[in-house]
Amino acid sequence: MSIDTSRAERSSTPERSGTAQRSGTPERDNTAAYRRIVRRETHSPRSGFAIALAVLLLLVAAWLVTETVLVLVGAPPLLSTPGALVDAALALPTAVLPAALVTAGALVAVLGLVCVLVAVLPGRRPRHHGETARTALVVDDRAIASALARRAARAAGIDADNVLVSVGQRTAAVRLSRSSGWSIDTDAVEAAVANELRRLNLSPALRATVTVDTRGVVGA
Amino acid sequence: MNATNRGLNRAFILFVGILLLAIGALVAAAAAVPDWLVAWTDGSARAGDALGGAIASAPLGFTANSWILVAGAAIAVLVAAVLVVFVLRQGRGHTRTVLRRSGDGGEIAVDSDVVHSSIERALRDHPGVASVSVSSYRVRSDGAVKIDIGVRRGVSPADVREAADAVVADWDALLGESLPVLITVNAGLAARLAKPTSLQTTATTTSNK
Numbered sequence: 001m002s003i004d005t006s007r008a009e010r011s012s013t014p015e016r017s018g019t020a021q022r023s024g025t026p027e028r029d030n031t032a033a034y035r036r037i038v039r040r041e042t043h044s045p046r047s048g049f050a051i052a053l054a055v056l057l058l059l060v061a062a063w064l065v066t067e068t069v070l071v072l073v074g075a076p077p078l079l080s081t082p083g084a085l086v087d088a089a090l091a092l093p094t095a096v097l098p099a100a101l102v103t104a105g106a107l108v109a110v111l112g113l114v115c116v117l118v119a120v121l122p123g124r125r126p127r128h129h130g131e132t133a134r135t136a137l138v139v140d141d142r143a144i145a146s147a148l149a150r151r152a153a154r155a156a157g158i159d160a161d162n163v164l165v166s167v168g169q170r171t172a173a174v175r176l177s178r179s180s181g182w183s184i185d186t187d188a189v190e191a192a193v194a195n196e197l198r199r200l201n202l203s204p205a206l207r208a209t210v211t212v213d214t215r216g217v218v219g220a
Numbered sequence: 221m222n223a224t225n226r227g228l229n230r231a232f233i234l235f236v237g238i239l240l241l242a243i244g245a246l247v248a249a250a251a252a253v254p255d256w257l258v259a260w261t262d263g264s265a266r267a268g269d270a271l272g273g274a275i276a277s278a279p280l281g282f283t284a285n286s287w288i289l290v291a292g293a294a295i296a297v298l299v300a301a302v303l304v305v306f307v308l309r310q311g312r313g314h315t316r317t318v319l320r321r322s323g324d325g326g327e328i329a330v331d332s333d334v335v336h337s338s339i340e341r342a343l344r345d346h347p348g349v350a351s352v353s354v355s356s357y358r359v360r361s362d363g364a365v366k367i368d369i370g371v372r373r374g375v376s377p378a379d380v381r382e383a384a385d386a387v388v389a390d391w392d393a394l395l396g397e398s399l400p401v402l403i404t405v406n407a408g409l410a411a412r413l414a415k416p417t418s419l420q421t422t423a424t425t426t427s428n429k
Contacts, residue, residue: 030400033359037402040226047310050229053236054303061300068293072285082289090268093261098251105248108240115237119230130381135388135401139377143407150374160374199378 034136041138044123053115124169128202141167144200148172148193152210155192156184172197172206177213184212222357223313232306318356318363319395330395332356335365342387343367348375349383364400370407377405 064082071081080088092101128144130137145165152174153160164175174193178184193208250256275286319330336354343352351370356363371380384403392398 030398033362033364033400034402037359037364037400041402041404045222045224045226046229046233047224050232051307051310053233054307057236058300058303058307061296061303064296065293065300068289068296071289082292086271087268090264090271092247093251093257093264098257101251102248105244105246105251107244109244109248112237112240112242112244115233116241117237119234119237130377133385134392134398135381135385135403137377137381138402138404140404140406143371143377143405146371146374146407147376151376196376196378199376 031132034132038129038132038136038138042125042127042129044125046118046123049118126167128167128200128204128206130203131201139200139202144172144202144206147200148174148196148208151192151196152176152189155188158182158184167206170204170207172208174208174210175213176210186210186212222311224310228306229310313357315356315358315363318365318399319397321397332363332365335391339365339367339387339391342390343369343384346380346383348372348380359400362399364402366402366404368404368406371405373407380405 063078067077067080067082067085070077071083077084088095096104126141127138128141130139145167148167149160149163149165152165153163153176156163156176158176158179162177162179164177166173172193174189176184176189190208190210193210197206197208250260271288275288278287279285280287280290316332317329318332318335319328321328332355335356339354340352343349348371349369350372351368353368354365355368356365358364367384369380369384371377381403388401
């Protein structure tokens, strides 16, 4: 399948030429669908945060309704009546020390800032996507690290447990710990890791750095 | 791949965030500047008087309470209802039918269970695969298939993808249509606890353990 890069980014109308191609070639243009799917798989939906926030507000709303009902039936309040709450809010500038108000206001503002950042930041997940061909591929960073560790260990001739790989968004750091008295062919390890990265062909592309722990571990 | 409205999630979080940020900043600023604190105190007193007047002029029957109290509770109920709908609409988007086509001879619908079980069975025997789970979703009004693969320790995702692509190619030939297929490769808990496999297509030597 050819990937038409001229296709509009984030097009809201999939310009698929007639969805029902019943017969003939199984080729059809999934480019727009894949772009959407891959983006959704590599970025957080912010569902957890949104649900937590909604549940919190829900509890407050439910509590306010409960207090109102208790006032209407003449029962004692759970914590405070709505009237008392309004009075307290109005008395805020006189009843509370300014220093305490500043602190409380700053705290609330920081909470708000956190919410704004969560809403605005891309929220990338620790995943990379491979080349989209017939299928789309999204790989967890741990799986990438595990595969790189295996290749590095094999090239170095050491056990996979002595290789530590951490995969970031654009870098893969490969650290090998060497048994004392043994040398490691760093070039071979670099070549093996680069070869594996080439096969995976990930985006965003990963650049590998290979370091050998010089301390040397006895019996490792 | 589900149908969560991510824009709405972010808009909701942004709305609450801006609200908190504005309230917090205003309270802190008003308390910090003496002149503003005086203005706030005056404004608060005036607002209290106005609210008191409004409550007194809106009695609820013969009780000592006001309609305003009931209106406030009604708004709270409305907000709560909207929030419940918002929470319940998260996720979803699974579909029971991956493909539906009607032609001269009638209609054909491919049940997602058929696709799921056969893809899972085909991939489960791959030496690098620790677990497979297939699900289907609705993406832009069409079916899309998601293949979640947990790989064994050290297995190259590229190898697993090759195997999965081969299975998908078989399905393409069978359906006569190439549905969007997403392959996800994870190293889950089971994969991390598992022993490294000694079989890998690109391997020239096996692990020295």
